[in-house]
Amino acid sequence: MDDVTFLLGEVFDFDAQMAALPGYEEVNTDLATSVLEEGGKFCAEVLEPLNRPGDEEGCKLENGLVMTPKGVADAYRSFVEAGWPGISGDPEFGGQGLPRVLQILLDEMLSSTNLSFGLFPGLTHGAVEAISHHASDELKQIYLPKMISGEWTGVMALTESSAGTDLGLLTTRAEPVGDGSYAIRGTKIFISSGDQDFGGNIIHLILARLPNAPKGVKGISLFLSPKFLVNEDGSTGVRNGMSVGSLEHKMGIHAQPTCVMNYDGAIGWLIGEPGRGLNAMFTMMNTERLFVGIQGLGIGEAANQKAAAYARERLQGRSSDGTRGPVPIIEHADVRKMILTGRALTEAGRALAVWTALQMDIAARHPDEETRVQADGFVALLTPVVKAAFTDFGFEIAVQSQQVFGGHGYIREWGMEQYVRDARIAQIYEGTNGVQAMDLVGRKLQMENGELPWRFFDYIKRDLQVASMTPQAQRIVTATAAALDRLSRSTAQLVKEPGDPAEAGAAATDYLRLFALTALGWMWAKMVAKVATNTLLGKRKLVAGNFFADRLLPQTIGLEVAVASCAETIMVDADLV
Incomplete structure (x- = not known):
């Protein structure tokens, strides 16, 4: 929090920047830090204690129902009751409407303390973005209020066994029912948060093909399909035609249910234009790519903090002048180098994340159109950089922090090996880091x-x-x-x-x-x-x-x-x- 206060109050002149954005005139550093201090307490006191037990217990599939580890469902309900899912949500649909800067800093805390848990609200935010920008007013009114409040969660269903990065190969079909809805049939894999036991509804955004759609990405459309169909009064009704085929057995994020989802005539509604599904989905994916970059930052911060604390307590070897021993290992140059590497990357990464989030707020609210366009361009340019570099750095910091612990870092009870395992997925999902690099070179450098x-x-x-x-x-x-x-x-x-x-x-x-x-x-x-x-x-x-x-x-x-x-x-x- 000292670092956050320094960044907002001294480095980025947060108060003046907010004063220039309509609707944010009352937002200042004092408000931001007070909100984030409470968020930090929740993350440290509620989520961090669940991190290792959740990793060890993992998720289970029993009689077709996903069971998250002990304490996770209760923690999520407490998270919702405290209002955290909606801090940056649109006030029109019940959100608090606070700047994206606060959301990103809260996301870092979530990622530092419990990466698996943070995916539930993180994916929901991305789904909200796609619905907000591309869905009909009717769908927005039905789904956004409860998604922004966190009562309902959201997921995206893109990947199939033969269609990963190349989504043009997907085969999931959507057939018109005749009343404006569609029946969706197909199987998706690697669906994070595909199901859970929190209660409420789960809103799936599914890429599928309409009848007679052309091959390739131009034939893909996006559909909204809830786990439970929604009654006219807004309550959840009958179960939709979807089920969890299995849970993926993964290297890390064990407390996060990564599902194989079967859609067997699941009823859904078109989002955006037919054949323009990727355009709508990329609204969600770009939000998620920034979020995943913050996951890397969060893991790096947590691992580095624990390595520094351990290095100050662990006695081993003699001082460099040979006069004292054993000494705390932080006195050894190699150990200091590893800890300073982590600090140098995470603290600058947090600063760049705040700057990028400020550009997002400027692009959304600044009264001058040219200023909005320029800020939006900077966000587009930095999105692949934040996603790929922060997750690469986060993994590298986790490995070096594990190294500080020596043999203890390889033992589960110290928690460092979990950071390494959890951090690894962030370099892979939401578009591998190689794909992000190609996006930067092949697309973003050519913009404007x-x-x-x-x-x-x-x-x-x-x-x-x-x-x-x-x-x-x-x-x-x-x-x-x-x-x-x-x-x-x-x-x-x-x-x-x-x-x-x-x-x-x-x-x-x-x-x-x-x-x-x-x-x-x-x-x-x-x-x-x-x-x-x-x-x-x-x-x-x-x-x-x-x-x-x-x-x-x-x-x-x-x-x-x-x-x-x-x-x-x-x-x-x-x-x-």
Whole structure:
């Protein structure tokens, strides 16, 4: 919370930014921190104690009913009663209408304390976004109030056994019933939150094909199908034609029911236009991609906190001058390096997440159209970066934090191996990180006729120039400016006239990491320029910022070289790979 208060109050001038957005004039740092402090208490006192027991017990399927681990259903109902699902929801449908910044920071706390639990409200938020933007007014009135309140949850059903990233291969069908509804038939896999035992309804957003729809993605439509059909008075009625075929046995997130869903004539309603299902679904997916990036950030933060606490208590080895021993292992350079790496990545990641969320609020509410459009472009550019880089960093931090514990990190009772297992899925679902990198290189760099990345880089340059006027920020400003030069050269290479797609594919993941590290350097420059160096927080920020400048930003040198390399050494004969 000290870090959140610093970011909102000092780094991003949250009060002034909110004052410029119609409807948010009464929102300020004091309100935001008071809300988030209560959210933090709920996460720490209710959800974190369920994390390890839930992982060990896992979900079960009994007589067709999904049973979540002991305590999870009660915790969810308490979560709803406290009003947390609706903090950023549309007030028209019962939400509290608070800024996206607060939602993202709450999502980080949820992810830090119980990643499996956080998926229930996280997926519901994404479903709400899709319905809000694309569904009919009638569907909105029926479903949004109870989804925003959390009484009903939401899921998305995309993947099939033969259709993962390539959704054009899906075969689920939707046949018109004759009354405006459709009967949906097919099987979906990997459906997170596909069923649960919380009560209420579960709203499935399903990709399917209408009769005579063309092959490929242009033949896909999106349908809303509830677990229970809704009566005219808004109450839940008879069970719809869907069932859980099985639960996936997974590496991690054991307290999250990942379902094989069978739709056997499930009644549903079209969302958006026929054949435009991916357009509607991507509204949800982009929301979820940012959320998944925050999951990576949350896991990294939790793992790093526990590693730092352990390192201060664990006695092992002698001091560097050999005069004392045993000493806390935090005195050893390698251990400090691992902990500082985690801090340097998570604290800058949180700052970039807040900045991105601010752009989302500006894009939604700013009175000036050009300002809204510019902010929306920045969000589009950063979405694949946040999703992929934050989840890569989160997994890496979890592994390094486990390493701090030594052999104890490999033992379940310390909890570190769960962080590693849970963090791994975030690099895979909602579009693998390789797909995110291709989205950045193949689509986002080309937006605004190729001007979008340069507009973003100019924004960074202006901030670096301001930060350079503060002596304590010189080190990180100089390192970040050099990294930005490397990123600019790499970008110029990739935005040239499209050539062999293999070249873009070969460069994409290295480019995304180069982009992310540079963006985090920018955040460190903004933070270090604002800290009071006579405070503990300020001293810690200066240490982590200088560490980032000296130890992590140099990675951009090698990444630029890798991006510049041609695909020749990758696209060899497949038999030789």
